[in-house]
Amino acid sequence: MELRPELCPPVAPEQRIADLSTAKATIAKLLERGESADSAIAAFNAGTGHAYTAYDFRIYGSLVTSGTLRSRHPTRFAEGRERHPRRAD
Template identity: 40%
Template sequence: MDLRPELLPPPVEPARIATIAAAVERIAGLMEAGAPYEAELAALNEDTGTGVTEHDIHTYDNWGSAEAFAHLLVRPSYPRVPDITRDELIEIARRLMAGLGPQSDDPDADWYALLFDTNLTMPSASSLIFDPPGELGPGPSAERIVDTALSYRPIAL
């Protein structure tokens, strides 16, 4: 199934990714050396419109590379699509299940996980894909995962 344009990862110029990745690595190097980094971090946040913290810089490699982390910084933080359909969520789940998971080399993997999580009320819905609970059985289908996520109802306090 093809996804409509608002569900696809927004294109980002490779030069932009390289610039942001270099800034992340430069800030990490300054922090590691005990050198002043605050102005560089503020400039990064200004440039990307984000709120990257010292902790984020220390752990950027959890995303696989500075380039993968840079993709996160230059794309929308919460890609909410109010009229997303069940079929579209199933296609997104299929793409994630096909190997576009966390720590993959594909910079779009994190986009699809964020898109999935943002458009479902279930907290961390993508965890049903990456670490499915036993009650879903072995190797649950994308349909089963999406139906489980859609059936989630928050507890009223």
């Protein structure tokens, strides 16, 4: 099935996805060591348009694809689909 372009999430470059993964891993490591991750989380949120907290990074390792996150924060998702980019085909 092919969807109209306006129904598909935007395509993100592989480098953007890699950068976000690195940022999430950095935040997770800071939290595991008991260090403050406030500035890293603020930078992540500023770059993605989200309002995640340390709790989100601790509980949801993959946080951006969690169905639980969708139900916990329904305003972060537009028209029932996640506001997260998809990879190019």
